[in-house]
Amino acid sequence: MLSKQRAAVLASVGLVVLSQLAAAQTRQEYRFKAGRKATVSISNQYGPITVKPTAGKVVVVAATTYSDKVEIDKRHSGKRVAVVSHVLSGATAESGRVDYELLVPSSATVSIHSATGPVRIEKLTGDVNLEGATGGVDVRDLSSAHIHVRSMDGPVTLTNITDGNVEITSVRGDVTMNQVNATRLQVNSTSGKISYFGDFGDAGEYILTSHTGDIEATAPAYASFDVTARSEHGQVQNDFPLAPEHTSFVLRAGSAFAGTLNKAASSVKLLSFSGKIHLKKR
Amino acid sequence: MTCAEFEKFLPEMLAGKTSLEQRQHRESCSACADLVSDLNLISQEAGSLQADEEPSPRVWKSIELALRQEGLIREEGPAAGSEPALVAARWFPRWRPAWAAVALASLAFAFAVLLNQRGTGRHDAMMSVRPAVPAIAANDYSLEDQRILAEVGSRAPALRPAYEANLQRVNAYIRDAEAWAKSNPNDEEAQRDLMSAYEQRTVVYSMALDRSLQ
Numbered sequence: 001m002l003s004k005q006r007a008a009v010l011a012s013v014g015l016v017v018l019s020q021l022a023a024a025q026t027r028q029e030y031r032f033k034a035g036r037k038a039t040v041s042i043s044n045q046y047g048p049i050t051v052k053p054t055a056g057k058v059v060v061v062a063a064t065t066y067s068d069k070v071e072i073d074k075r076h077s078g079k080r081v082a083v084v085s086h087v088l089s090g091a092t093a094e095s096g097r098v099d100y101e102l103l104v105p106s107s108a109t110v111s112i113h114s115a116t117g118p119v120r121i122e123k124l125t126g127d128v129n130l131e132g133a134t135g136g137v138d139v140r141d142l143s144s145a146h147i148h149v150r151s152m153d154g155p156v157t158l159t160n161i162t163d164g165n166v167e168i169t170s171v172r173g174d175v176t177m178n179q180v181n182a183t184r185l186q187v188n189s190t191s192g193k194i195s196y197f198g199d200f201g202d203a204g205e206y207i208l209t210s211h212t213g214d215i216e217a218t219a220p221a222y223a224s225f226d227v228t229a230r231s232e233h234g235q236v237q238n239d240f241p242l243a244p245e246h247t248s249f250v251l252r253a254g255s256a257f258a259g260t261l262n263k264a265a266s267s268v269k270l271l272s273f274s275g276k277i278h279l280k281k282r
Numbered sequence: 283m284t285c286a287e288f289e290k291f292l293p294e295m296l297a298g299k300t301s302l303e304q305r306q307h308r309e310s311c312s313a314c315a316d317l318v319s320d321l322n323l324i325s326q327e328a329g330s331l332q333a334d335e336e337p338s339p340r341v342w343k344s345i346e347l348a349l350r351q352e353g354l355i356r357e358e359g360p361a362a363g364s365e366p367a368l369v370a371a372r373w374f375p376r377w378r379p380a381w382a383a384v385a386l387a388s389l390a391f392a393f394a395v396l397l398n399q400r401g402t403g404r405h406d407a408m409m410s411v412r413p414a415v416p417a418i419a420a421n422d423y424s425l426e427d428q429r430i431l432a433e434v435g436s437r438a439p440a441l442r443p444a445y446e447a448n449l450q451r452v453n454a455y456i457r458d459a460e461a462w463a464k465s466n467p468n469d470e471e472a473q474r475d476l477m478s479a480y481e482q483r484t485v486v487y488s489m490a491l492d493r494s495l496q
Contacts, residue, residue, distance in 0.1 A: 133489045150485045152448055169485050171448045188478040190451045209478045211455035212285050233311050234284050271471055273458050274285045
């Protein structure tokens, strides 16, 4: 048990450390008149990036740094805005960290590279291009956008996406999609799990592919699609009463199935090398 | 049987107990077959250490490869690459009496890495050692892979283990996809899967070479 004197010393030290951290923390805000169709790119090694829409034509970049070991390099030319965290020699994950909060016109095209920090984007209609090596990617409430996500280790979550063209490549991170209706959705993972919760829309093409990761797609009974599911060395499971469909390959019981549900409005392909595939009824 | 289920029985399989289902999976899955093969090799090398007074050239070579990948030793000229056992031995002139400890540690380390890279978590129950940095046989990587890893190692050493592990996963994917596409040349989805596998490697490469990586 700590003595009162020792606790007081520890508390004092803690306060000093906190005050030093607060003193080192600097928030800067940059404004760029770039128009409604602005093209915004951010590259950051450490720290989170959040992007939200704004009604105006101005791109607002708020950057919080935690030391002088990192500088914010900015470039603005016409519609184009580029911001790069310039990490100086000797910086660590703590001292090189920059937290970004962006406000962009909702129809702006956004391109983000984050080496380690999480990325969150919401409520945009412009195209989105995201690369995250180890941090998570969270995209929500986007419509009519081309969404291109490339992730190595971090999880990828898409929520409430409508009428978009979605491409996700994840090496190890899990990919989770909630209410994602796209004209074309393509997800590819090496070992991450792919989960889809939604009704597959009404005229889309959905292709979910993995090497060893499991694939789980959950849809309501009213969903309308034709489906092909194959796992070369894993099991497949289907909860729906599908109407049989001709396939170009031999259907091996337990490792592949194909069929049609309702009017087959969308096309669904679930493909894995050794992961389990489960088409679940909600 | 899935790969994850297969891995649950690795300890029993290494002890020589295999079921028909496990054998069938091993024959049909190159990734699992490679894993068992690697683990058997490690096991054999560890066993040989108890009998031999000197380590075999293969053991020296394994240690040297691991050290090269970590950037602890570098190429010194043509002779260095042609005689790996001698090179490794030269780097450890005073360590010879302790070679067994080093080699055993390396083998245990490699064993843990192999299981860790499979990403099952099963190895936690089998071994308490969790490696800080993976040591992987160089022949698992192409020359391009090795250049990429060297680049990551020079700019961001802490990130190298993650890139090594992911390249291994992606390479296993490509091997399986190539085999599948080759055996099913008219299968559109097999061809599509192969393209997807290559795309995975592109992702790892592009992130490794990204300009913001320090």
